[in-house]
Amino acid sequence: MRDLRVAVVGAGPAGIYAADILTKEHERAHVDLIERLPAPFGLVRYGVAPDHPRIKEIIKALHRVVGRDRIRFLGNVDFGTDLKLEDLRRHYDAVIFATGAIADRALDIPGVDLPGSHGAADFVSWYAGHPDVPRDWPLDARHVAVIGAGNVALDVARMLAKPADEQLTTEIAATVYQGLKANQATDVHVFARRGPAQLKFTPMELRELSHSPSVDVIVHPEGFEIDAASQRAISSSKGTRLVVDTLLKYLEAEPTGAEHRIHIHLCHAPVEILGTDRVEGLRTERTELQGDGTVRGTGEYVETPVQAVYRAVGYLSSHLPELPFDHQAGVMPNDRGRVLDLDDVPLPGLYVTGWIKRGPIGLIGHTKSDAAETIAGLLEDLDGLPRPELTDPDAILNHLTARGATVVDADGWTRLDAHEQTLGQAEGRERIKLIPRDAMIRAAQP
Structure with a gap:
């Protein structure tokens, strides 16, 4: 050999x-x-x-x-x-x-380049402390739209809706905490093109939306369709069944009056991001299931007033x-x-x-x-x-x-890892992540 x-x-x-x-x-x-x-x-x-x-x-x-x-x-x-x-x-x-x-897949609709329209991957890199992205993020929108039907969309929605103080048990750096502390969002609207059985959420991610006592999860009944293809998907996949069951529980639950809300809108396809100088709303077209897991537009349009849009339509x-x-x-x-x-x-x-x-x-x-x-x-x-x-x-x-x-090298990473854990121990956390590249390199040196 x-x-x-x-x-x-x-x-x-x-x-x-x-x-x-x-x-x-x-x-x-x-x-x-x-x-x-x-x-x-x-x-x-x-x-x-x-x-x-x-x-x-x-x-x-x-x-x-x-x-x-x-x-x-x-x-x-x-x-x-x-x-x-x-x-x-x-x-x-x-x-x-x-x-x-690590890049965002493009979403080709009018208004996508307006200020206030963000790629979800960029936002994730910001709150996860990636060393190569800017350290500030605009969080002045009270009403926000998230476009996407996968776990990244749920992560973005949860991070926007959950109070910053609830993140103080995690590894987030001070700059991320201060940014989230200034967040003005009260309502986060998640839009998915298809129905409940076609979502790409995992059950655990979906259940975690409601773990914060400060957040109500509201599933809107319009678009909650179960056709023959959906029923087959539910019967053949435990994960799909758990996702639909969780959505049904949210649908039937009474709001608690929490100060933050995550709204889930099914069968809504994004058509246009509205606004002149910045994002002012999102126009979606209602869709309907065709019996094979796909959807078609109905010609009925809905405009949701929002001041920011996050596009979670995939990585590239x-x-x-x-x-x-x-x-x-x-x-x-x-x-x-x-x-x-x-x-x-x-x-x-x-x-x-x-x-x-x-x-x-x-x-x-x-x-x-x-x-x-x-x-x-x-x-x-x-x-x-x-x-x-x-x-x-x-x-x-x-x-x-x-x-x-x-x-x-590996020894340098071990030193950097230990340094982050030491920073966390001082505040009763597992670690606090270092963000600047030069600070990471210094911590890695013998």
């Missing part, structure tokens, strides 16, 4: 699972996890709402992988700035790109330098993880996994099986992989030093 050196670009769950599976399947494989941020874990750290400690438990499992022998973390290293594709080919037998998706991967990209699908063209050129021919030694491979769909479990498929392909190709020019593990570090990169 030959020695195998592999670079995995992106240290989120997809990249870490790929490293984990490869080093278990090939006993002489060594993996460098190359991450542009000083901290690993990707969207688990920067895409999950801070009041989701159960979801963040996955970090503990990922942390164990990052610290394992034959896996090396190289943080604060940016592909396209600190490293080119040619550099990776010179140092590694193969490269796996696992850069995920970004085009990486020197590599092919399908801009319509938002993925790197591939065949079961093997990167394809413009003629659909596999590019030797180049692979993808995670959302940049299949699009931003599925849960953590899908990411693990996805990585397994990519690693299986890489090992099938092993005998034909081009040998790297440089095999010394220190060669890539010397190259990065010459480029002026400040690399945060």
